[in-house]
Amino acid sequence: MTGFARSVGVVCALVASAFALSTCATLNEDECLSADWYQLGQSDGGAGQPSNYLELHREACAKHGIPVNDALWYQGWQLGIRSFCTPQNGLLVGRDGKDYKNSCPADLAPEFLNAYQVGKRVHDARKELNEARSKLQEALDDLAGAKDDEKQRLTIEAETLRTQVFGAEIRVQSAEANYDRYLADLSRGF
Numbered sequence: 001m002t003g004f005a006r007s008v009g010v011v012c013a014l015v016a017s018a019f020a021l022s023t024c025a026t027l028n029e030d031e032c033l034s035a036d037w038y039q040l041g042q043s044d045g046g047a048g049q050p051s052n053y054l055e056l057h058r059e060a061c062a063k064h065g066i067p068v069n070d071a072l073w074y075q076g077w078q079l080g081i082r083s084f085c086t087p088q089n090g091l092l093v094g095r096d097g098k099d100y101k102n103s104c105p106a107d108l109a110p111e112f113l114n115a116y117q118v119g120k121r122v123h124d125a126r127k128e129l130n131e132a133r134s135k136l137q138e139a140l141d142d143l144a145g146a147k148d149d150e151k152q153r154l155t156i157e158a159e160t161l162r163t164q165v166f167g168a169e170i171r172v173q174s175a176e177a178n179y180d181r182y183l184a185d186l187s188r189g190f
Helices: 003-022 029-034 037-046 051-062 070-084 087-095 109-144 148-187
Strands: none
Touching: 029 051, 037 051, 037 070, 051 070, 087 109, 087 148, 109 148
């Protein structure tokens, strides 16, 4: 499969996923009727959803003529978001490559964001390494089936890609070491 065909396939999958997600309601009629709004708010906050996420629930339940309990949801959300917006969780959210939705309260956001960036550097470095390894493997596959007149060019390309893989490995090691130091500092209360 060519790089272009692979790219088109990825784009199509992303568009289909975005469309599917945009057409989903957060709650169905039964869920609106039986919702424990405090628990739902706590769950939404714990997942890092911003406070305006309640509007999606309101829209979903309004389709069925069912009101939401703003006060209970918001009380639960405040508890949940405080459990989400910890530096330890910021490390994990960033390392896992998840998006941050600017949902943390002002008093928690700076520490969460610092940790998130440390974790995100690990994610980004690992992603870069995987992409570099994939490109190198493609080049080696091309080289294995190449005609004699193409072998020199493909050999140089493979060597360049090996250098890129090596550099990416160093960046992963550096990002992971920084992550480990940050985590150790958090454990010691710094």
